Amino acid sequence: MSQIVTGLVAHVDAGKTTLSEALLYHAGVTRQLGRVDKGSAFLDPDQLEQQRGITIFPHQAELSFGDLKLTLLDTPGHIDFLAATERVLAVLDYAILVVSAPAGVQATTRILWDLLDKYQVPTFVFVNKMDAPGVDQAAVLAQLQDELDPGCLPFKDPAAQFEELALLDEGVMDDYLTNGEITPAQLRSLIKNRRAFPVYFGAALKDEGVADLIKGLTEWTQTPTPTPDFGARVFKVSHDERGNRLTWLRVTGGNLRAKAELLPGQKADQLRVYNGAKATVVQEVGPGQVCTVAGPTSTVPGQGIGAVEEQAQPRFRPVLTYGLDQRGAPFDQCLAALRQLEDEEPLLGVVDDPATQRLYVQVMGEVQLEILTQRLEEEFGLTVGFDEGRIRYQETLTTPIEGVGHFEPLRHYAEVHLLLEPGARGSGLTFASQCHVDVLSNAWQGQILTALKQRAHRGILVGAPLTDVKVTLVGGKGSIVHTVGGDFRQAAWRALRQGLMEAGRAGNQLLEPWYNFQLLVPTEAVGHALTDLQRFGGEVSQPQAGPGDLVRLEGSGPVAKLRDYAATVRAYTHGQGQLTLTPAGSRPVADPTPLIEAANYDPVGDLANTPDSVFCAHGAGYPVTWDQVPQTMHVPYQTTAQPR
Missing domain, CATH: 3.30.70.240 (Alpha-Beta Plaits)
Known part of the structure; x- marks a missing residue:
């Protein structure tokens, strides 16, 4: 039996949920077609989704069509929840892109197509609402080929498209010219390698064209080869009605058993396979399967486990920051609730600003903010509001520089040297090491890199989040006798900050x-x-x-x-x-x-993000300002990117 994980993606109102209902009906999971407008959709079980008629959270369903076992992941279509959709794409074998025939290719459709290309997800296209007045199938197909890819071709009868399909691959063309046909294996390969994108036309609400799509998924998909070692990718974190923290993941290789250690010191206490709102407890999950794990407390969406690397930061990040209006709600309760929601969506970026004694959140847009407000009230009993919001600025570096941090109060010791370099636009903060183990042991290097990743670093112009900087550990020093606990953490944070200060206003960019x-x-x-x-x-x-x-x-x-x-x-x-x-x-x-002047930010006065260091002399620690650290440090510069 073939087994694949498939995701449904679409712009808002394309009919994605309606198509999922039709697929569930054909698979025998449901006995009648659910309706979004009636709140009866199988894959929109959350009350918020039923109230608003949109998908907000990714959901899972298990379907079988003959010899095909299909795990279906439904994704949000609204632009405000695109980060959640992107994380799902990283665990898919195939995707079904739903396009509304009357609306055609929308701006969100293009974004989804680019993301599917980024993660190299083979894609089927279902053109929905073909029953709408004035719809021209040829015109819709031409738009798909023009704005998405020329490989978007009708697949109800692939043989009718052999000539166009052969043009997509030189090897296939040679065989076609010799034999006059394209084999099923070649068709599957063209789809798997994103050269061909099967297009099906229909009207999901009337159950038209859905059988053709199912037939295509059965004939033209193939089970991926699992990796030899155990690995898994986390794509979602949630909490159930009892408050249990759940990690949603896809196993890429090996087997995950209940009670097994998933992360150091964190066991998979319980394995669940969800089908809509209902869950089945299982004892083992094999390669290619999706499950939910209760137990782990430190997993994050996008995380790779075992043989799987960590996923790159989502392409789309929040652009607005809003301050919380507590309206009498207790501060501690608000903070705890927002931290739980941030656990589910790390990009929420909750900030507890001691300077203003306020809480701030980062969101993509007003719909996400409305959902956040509603969740705080319905799930946590907190009736709050938010201010008018402001633009979420960021800062970056434009020149390479070496930053130095030293932390040496009495009976403590650590020095860290970091090379800071401009990163690619949209890359976020990346961390690496080029330090030899003879200089700093692997354990010490691990402490430094972990500390750097744990912190939300600020720029020095307006105190905005730092982004698009490559941070490389290039040197440092520790003491077998005196280096303890968080010494390297303090030195690493100060080193990064000191480097930004050395680069100066000309080397930093808003x-x-x-x-x-x-x-x-x-x-x-x-x-x-x-x-x-x-x-x-x-x-x-x-x-x-x-x-x-x-x-x-x-x-x-x-x-x-x-x-x-x-x-x-x-x-x-x-x-x-x-x-x-x-x-x-x-x-x-x-x-x-004007923005820098209005912010009036003092990077030296921001004591929680100080660029200064601490040295020791005559049995006592003493502070050294950032501009004097280079002359006072114990280890010579490790790179040519020295202070100017």
Whole structure:
């Protein structure tokens, strides 16, 4: 029997959940088709999802179609929950991309397609709502081929597409010219290698075209080869109704048994396989299977276990920060609740700011904030609000520099040298070591790297989160007698901070988030729209024909200018205009001076993130300011990237 893990992905309102209901019905899991609008969808069991009619959390279902055993993972379609969708993509064997025929390829569709390419997920396409008035199948197919990939081809009868399929691969073309056909094995290979993308047309609500899709999944997928050693990928963390912490993972190789040690000192107390809201307790999970583990307390979404490497940071990160309005709710209870929600979604980035005595959260947009507010009330009994929010700026480094940290109070000792280098845009913070074990033992190096990863590092311009920096351990010193506990942690944190200070304002850069936008406006409003977009300092393409009598404008611009622009669009188009915004990473702020002056941030006065060091003389520790550390340190510079 073939066994695969498949994910459903789509832009909002494409009919993804409706398709999942049809698949469940055909598999015999349900006896009737559930409805999103009636709150009866099998894979939207959460009350919040039923109330809002959207998928918010990834869910699992187990289906069988003849010789095919399929684990189906439903994913959120709203742009605010794209990080959760991205984590699911990393555990898939195949994906089903649902496209609404009337709407065609949307901005979110393109983002999902890029993510599927990033994780190299073979993809089937189901074009839904073909029963809508005025839908032209040929036009939809042409758009898929033009905007996604030329390999998007109808697969109800693959033989009718042999010539087009042969063009996708030179080896297949040679065989086709010789034999006049393409073998099933070659078709599976084209799909597996993302050269061909089978397209099926239908209307899930009327159960049209679904059988063809199932037949395609049965015929054209293949079970992946498991890795020889045990490995697993975490894609979700949640808490059940009893408060038990659950780790959702996919086993890539080996077997996971109940009561086995999953992480050092953390056992898999219980294994569950979910099917919608219901769970079955099992004693063992084999390669290729998805399960939920109760017991581990330190797992995080995206984590690799065993032979699996840690997943790269999600491509899309929060762009807005909101301050919590407690409205009388106890601070400690608010903090504990937000920490639990942050455990499930690390990008929430809860900040307990001692300077303002307030709690802050990071979110993608207003829908995520609304869901957060509702969860705090319904799950934790906390009626709170949030302020108007502000842009989530970040900082990065533009020049390589070596940072030094020294921590030597009486009877303590540690010195750390770090090479800080600009990283690729969107790479986040990465950590590595080029230090020989004769200089620092593996145990000490592990302490340093762990300490660096545990902290949310701040930049020195406005105190914003640091990003896109490669941090490499290049040297240091410890003492067999005096180095204890957190000595290397303190030295490492100070070294990173000291390096940023050495780089100075010229070597540090302030970043702001940008949106990609798709704007639909009536013809008479195009001039107004272009004037606004150019004034925002953004980029805009030439106007194109949109649906109906509307004109489509596409481009990108700063979040600070676009976040509230939808209301303006509705006003000057009298409700006819439509603005779609999707995250587009970060770019340097054109003129950071006003922002830096307004923040009035003192990087030296931020004692929780001090760049200074502590040395010892005459039996007592004494502080040394960051600019004097290079002359006082015990170990010479390890790289050519020295302070200027």
